[in-house]
Amino acid sequence: MPRPPGGTPPGDKPPRLPDDAQARFRTDVPSPARTWNYWLGGKDNYEVDRVVGDATAAVNPELIRQAREGRKFLIRAVRHLAAEEKIRNFLDIGAGLPTESNTHQIAQQTAPDSRIVYVDNDPMVLVHARALMRGTTPEGVTGYLDADFHNPGQILDEAANVLNFKEPIAVMFMGVLGFCQDYPTAKQVVADTMAGVPSGSFLVLWDCTDTSEEARRSTERYAESGTVPYNLRSVEQLDAYFDGLEMVEPGLVTISRWRPDQAEGEPEPEHVHGYGAVARKP
Numbered sequence: 001m002p003r004p005p006g007g008t009p010p011g012d013k014p015p016r017l018p019d020d021a022q023a024r025f026r027t028d029v030p031s032p033a034r035t036w037n038y039w040l041g042g043k044d045n046y047e048v049d050r051v052v053g054d055a056t057a058a059v060n061p062e063l064i065r066q067a068r069e070g071r072k073f074l075i076r077a078v079r080h081l082a083a084e085e086k087i088r089n090f091l092d093i094g095a096g097l098p099t100e101s102n103t104h105q106i107a108q109q110t111a112p113d114s115r116i117v118y119v120d121n122d123p124m125v126l127v128h129a130r131a132l133m134r135g136t137t138p139e140g141v142t143g144y145l146d147a148d149f150h151n152p153g154q155i156l157d158e159a160a161n162v163l164n165f166k167e168p169i170a171v172m173f174m175g176v177l178g179f180c181q182d183y184p185t186a187k188q189v190v191a192d193t194m195a196g197v198p199s200g201s202f203l204v205l206w207d208c209t210d211t212s213e214e215a216r217r218s219t220e221r222y223a224e225s226g227t228v229p230y231n232l233r234s235v236e237q238l239d240a241y242f243d244g245l246e247m248v249e250p251g252l253v254t255i256s257r258w259r260p261d262q263a264e265g266e267p268e269p270e271h272v273h274g275y276g277a278v279a280r281k282p
Contacts, residue, residue: 030227032179033122037097039067044097044124052225060218066255066272070175070206073255075101077204077278080248080259081170082110085280087202089169091159093119093149093193094176098128103172104142112137117159119145149176149189156196168200168281175274178207178230183237190241199281203245206255206276209235215273238275245279252277 030052034045038053045053057063081087088111092103095118107114120126126146143162147155163169171193180186194203210216210232223229239252250258255276256269 030225031122031124032228032230033096033120033125035227036067036175037099039064040071040099042097042099044128052222052227055225056218056222059221060212060214062212062214062272063218066208066274067175069256069269069272070274070276071099071101072261073206073258073276074103074172074174074204075106076259076261077172077276078103078106078170079110080278081202081204082107082114085168085202086111087168087170088114089163089165089167090114090116090172091119091155091163091169091193091197092116092172092174093155094173094179095120095125096122096174096176097125104140105136108136108140113139115141115143115163117143117145117162119147119149119155119159121146121148149173150180150185152189152193152196156193165198167198168202169197170202170204171197172204173207174204175206175208177205177241178232179228181229181231183231183233187237187241191243194245194281197281201281202248202278203242203281204276204278205238205241206274207238208232208274209238211235212273235275238277242277242279245281248278248280 030049034049035053038045038049039057078090090103090107095103104114104116107116141162145155145158147158149155173190177186180189190203190205194201208215208230215232219230219232235252242252252275254271255274256272258276260269262269
């Protein structure tokens with residue numbers, strides 16, 4: 001399986017971390033954030049991440065394209081919310097490592113006064129938090145929380161230091177809820193987070209689905225590496241995350257076909273086994 005371009009960093013030296021994060025940092029066990037970074041063509045990964053990334057993608061070659069389609073979905077969704085829905089507050093939970101076209105860059109490019117809070121608990125993401133918090137406009141504000149998505153109360157409380165909770169907020173779970181080992185718990189995380197944001201807020205969510213045999217086999221291979229297992233959900237389970245919310249057209253679809261950037265007459269984007277949607281809280 002060919003490696004993504006740019007996937008090999010200049011060195012595999014562990015970063016300097018605060019003591020509390022250092023205990024969580026491992027170079028002998030793959031990190032979901034670093035493996036995803038590798039599939040996106042980034043350089044913030046280690047040999048252990050590249051090995052499991054290659055082995056998993058060998059079973060399911062779509063994974064690399066799926067990762068990149070997930071990034072494109074993020075770009076289109078954030079652009080739509082900032083431009084069409086006039087959202088100025090974004091809570092990106094499970095943000096992962098910074099790469100090209102991050103949430104704050106897209107939002108502030110469209111609406112310079114946008115406020116963004118990134119949330120993650122991977123120590124490598126903490127290393128790059130300063131880059132994530134570097135606003136692209138004088139009016140914009142960005143922040144970072146070292147927190148676990150299983151603690152929505154903490155996330156909402158601390159996000160209020162940056163975001164304006166008197167205005168609608170875009171809550172984002174981009175390909176991360178599969179790392180919640182129990183589906184009812186994942187559903188409750190989404191429900192509790194959405195309960196804490198105002199009316200008119202939006203949920204932006206996508207995850208990998210169990211709709212292909214290759215996807216099912218690759219998640220088994222991924223779990224064998226000793227990293228945090230990823231749990232595929234059914235399309236029906238993803239749809240249930242949006243209970244009580246009003247779907248934005250075209251609803252829950254394969255992420256490559258959610259409002260794709262394509263010229264008239266171009267063929268429909270190829271299907272991937274990841275589904276997502278954007279929905280409004282009444």
